[in-house]
Amino acid sequence: MTQPSPAGSNRFEIQARASDSQARSGVLHLHRGDVRTPAFVPLGTKGTVKSLTPREVDQLGFEMILGNTFHLMIQPGADLVADFGGLGEFMRWPGPIITDSGGFQVFSMGHGTVADEVKGRSANGPGRQGRILGIDEEGVRFRSYVDGAEMFMGPETSMEVQAKLGSDIALVFDECTPFHVTREYTAKSTERTHRWLDRCLSWHKANGPEWQMVYGIVQGGVYEDMRRESTAAVAARNPDGIAIGGSLGENKEQMYEVVSWATDELDRVAPDSPRHLLGIGDVDDLIRGVELGIDTFDCAMPTRIGRHGTAVVADPGNRWRLDLTRATARDDSRLLAEGCGCPACSEGFTRAYMHHLIRAKEHTVMRLITLHNLYFIARLMDRLRDAVADNTLPAVAAALRSGANPWDA
């Protein structure tokens, strides 16, 4: 057995702070191991980082993954996972795990398009089945998308499920307020999120594993006063860490501003608490997020676009994306990225070959692009982390923004 993890804020050790931004680097000392920060956390939504084995995820350099409370409670169920020793044992991932609260998924059913909105997709995308049955102070009743059974999730349920999953970091149950609702709705919803925070913390104090960290979640929509108030209200409850959630705006500029309201406030009231930014992971967003003092990020982007034939490459003009489904890749003899050490590029697989595999509907290509994308993001975070420690972040961030590969920046 390893040493018992330290309590309270000792679980996060800030080792360097940048002199010209809010960036910091450090180490999270978690139950199942350490996580160097700033870090990107790949999604293992249903108990797997899609198409990869845990060993592959580890070899890419990731130290923590994210499990999804909502999906795992529906299938296979938290009790079954607990019988197998928790999510880490069940899926054979030996390192730390963060679980989301399920709030985002539950409320996405009710709000219809909040998931699309937060992820920057069109609000008029494919229709979602509204399986929400009711929302009140207790929580949310909904229908399982697997068998149609009526289910309930409230603050205590979410914490109980996360305790059974045995994650190193649990997130409190919150209402993910969408962008299209009114200021008044945002205010009411944010206040309810704070009441639910209290219920989550008291449930955890009485029943949760001592070694499990609990992060509060800042809401407040795109309103500066509410974001700042929510940040102060969450910090005042003294959770083990603080996540920033909800709709962050219509575009990147607004998102950076909304995040900065929270991090400015946190620099004042909780400078030593670890901070997680929920659901954000584009290359430029990770660079900006680090500058704003975010410690950990999770996002479906690298794995999701990989499965759909798009590689992450150092091309700011195309939002760091290379669409391999396009005919331009048909006879392209280049690697995905020059000098890339990922399992795909280091084997010499060309863009033309990957394009062919996509056309031929061969599953191997999903794995190859996923491996490359996560490798790129892992090296990006390594580079940013080193730059914070060396106090060279402005130059490194500028090089990355102008299209340098992380291993050359």
Ligand SMILES: [Zn+2]
């Ligand atoms: Zn590669």
